[in-house]
Amino acid sequence: MSDAPRLLVLWCPDWPVVAAGAAAGSPPSAPAAVFSANRVVACSASARQHGVGRGMRRRDAQSRCPGLVVHQHDPDRDARLFEPVAAAVEGQAVGVEVVRPGIVAVPVDGAAGYFGGEAALAELLIDEVAARAGVECQVGIADGLFAATLAARRSALVPRGTAKDFLAPLSIAELNQPGDDRGELVDLLKRLGLRTLGAFAALAERDVAGRFPKDAVAAHRLARGRSERPPLRRALPPDLAVTETFDEPLKRIDEAAFVAKTLGERFFAGLANHGLACTRLAIVAVTEAGEERVRVWRCAEPLTARATADRVRWQCEGWLTARDRPTAGIVRLRLDPEEVVGGEALQLQLGSVGADADAAERAGRALVRIQGLLGPAAVVTPLLDGGRGPGERVRLIPWGEPRRPLAADRPWPGRLPAPSPTVVPPRPVPAEVLDAVGDVVRCTARGELGYPPSTVAVDGGPPRRVIGSAGPWVVRPTLPGRRGERPFARVQVVLAGDTDGDVALLLRATLGDDPQWTVEGCYD
Structure with missing residues (x-):
């Protein structure tokens, strides 16, 4: 028997693209993609038809779809524009929880009984979101948030008690949902031949705990159609909620952003003092006119201080910019933990x-x-x-x-060989590099020095004798936005010291007859 609650999940496909297009005023039918660190994080259905996919580099995506509309990733924008969708669902069902921008979850039992069944509830919410928010969506119902989310992507209503059977044939890659960061675990399971959720679920939990990383136990519970963590049985302290009252009502987004950071730190510290972490956060706002707004955020992973502040900021921005925004500024904010887990769940x-x-x-x-x-x-x-x-x-x-490194795993042809300089000046320092007869050392386009360097003077200082050198290494900028730069060469030199000992420098020079030499780094 599953210990997971029965949930309805409403999913707005490609929400980052939908939100970005709405903010920019671009046509909904146009092929579009959202990029972060020059990689696709979301794309529209029409872009996928041209071969664009998640993780693809911008240059590759645009080569496959020349008419691709490019948007930059903006989580604040995604959350702010999602508030009307959550409000539309809340108008028909109680207990609405925002999982992340693009996905909301609703407890099924009470609402389904009122509207005449789960299928009728799903159809009602789809129509309501389309009418009030102008957004297309899909609905799935299953036992547990994980199964219900995957059901929503397939517009499936999974019968009660059959979540494990529904999940079994699905790819093991489904464990790596946005925000879960289980990519390494999924790659490991694939290398071991575990290609489906059912194959992973068939392993004994004690074997998973003993042979895999710590987060594999929670993933294993999901693959079996159970809650990610067992329920917390201990009684909760009464003082976990955090309230902040403002002398001047909050009316601007920048004010809300500053308050969110401070409030998130206080909330997280209070839970940590009791050895707890929050997985469902209720944000309550009271306005100067006495209006009260409540929104619950459900999180797959326990909230850190930053994640708490992000959700508070997103929600305040959504309230302050929505079409049906409050008639007065916010005078009180309260953060209430609706669900907590043991603090050991946090790394x-x-x-x-x-x-x-x-x-x-x-x-x-x-x-x-x-x-x-x-x-x-x-x-x-x-x-x-x-x-x-x-x-x-x-x-x-x-x-x-x-x-998080953005591009550390790329090949980077032409990278400077190890070791790297220990000191890198914030701005290039001018240098004068002369050969044995006092002429400026030049570097040809083929990467050859006219004559070996004999002396180096840094930033107008006295010249010092070169006792060793290596290079040059020629770099020809080819990256987008840098193709207009002049090719240059790097040279490593060791200068003879006097009282402070020998000095090793990394020098850089433009190619050609009039080279400009600078110091790019210093070796310890």
């Missing part, structure tokens, strides 16, 4: 356990406070990513943003 980051936990938490709060005063870009951390040059490989990520 703790390095430095957040043991004796360093308090220090890490204080440091995090201090950095968030600095961002509140100076802006998000005031606190950044470096991330090593893809690129050919040393400066291109380092991205500065605002504190609190996801630290």
Whole structure:
């Protein structure tokens, strides 16, 4: 017997594309795609007919569909424009929960009994969303959110108690839904020959727990048609909700964004103090005129502080910009955990356990406070990513943003060989590179130096003797947006030292008869 609640899931296909097209005013029938980091994250049905698919590079997508309408990924826009859809569903059924922009879930039993059955409820909601929000959607009903979501993609009503049979023939790749980040697990299962959810579900749970990564146990429960986690049996403390009252009503999106970050941090810290994490979050807003708006967000993964703040910001933006927005500003916000799990469900980051936990938490709060005063870009951390040059490989990520490499796995022909410089100046430092007779060293288009470098003077300083060199390595920019740049060459040199010892530098020079030499990095 399944322990998963019976749910109706309403799914708006290709929602990021629909929302982007609505915001830009482009025709709904036009082939379109949404890109993030130059990769397709969503595309329309007409674009798929031309061979465009998720994960495809922009250049490849446009070569297959020259008329492709290009949009940039914007989660805030997707959430803001989804509010009318959620409101349309809420007008007919209670307990509406937003899973993510594009998907809402509704408990079935009460509403189906009122409207004359599950099929009648599904048809009613499809018509209501089309009439009130002008959006096409599909509905699926099954036991549990995972099965109901896959049923919605197939417009299926899965009989009660048969979710496991419905899931069994489906591809194992269905475990990697947007936001779940199970790509590595799915690849591992495929390499082991487990191609379907049924094959994975047939494994004993104790074997999955002992032989696979930790998140495989939750995925295994989903493949068996059960809830992702067993219900929490312990009594909940009464003080988990967080309320914020404002002297000046919130009327602008930027005000809501600032409040959301602070409120999300407080809510997450309060749950963490009790060893808990939230999987269903109710956001309640009260306006100056006494109106009350409530929206519940259901999450497959326990909410982090940032994920909580994102949902609060999205919801406030949706309320403040919707056609039926409140008649007055928001004077009170409350975050209420509708469903929680044990805090061990969250993956703790390095430095957040043991004796360093308090220090890490204080440091995090201090950095968030600095961002509140100076802006998000005031606190950044470096991330090593893809690129050919040393400066291109380092991205500065605002504190609190996801630290995910975007292009580290690409081949990057022409990349500088290891080791990389330990110090990379923010701007190129001019240098003068001379040969043995005092002439400027030139590099030909074939990647050959006219004469070996003899001395190097950095930024107008005294010349220093070259005691070793390597290169050159010629780089000819071919990436979109860089094809107008001049080819250049990189050279590694070791300069003789005096009191501070020898110095190793990475130099860069334009090709041709009038080279411009600069220092691109320094080796420790």
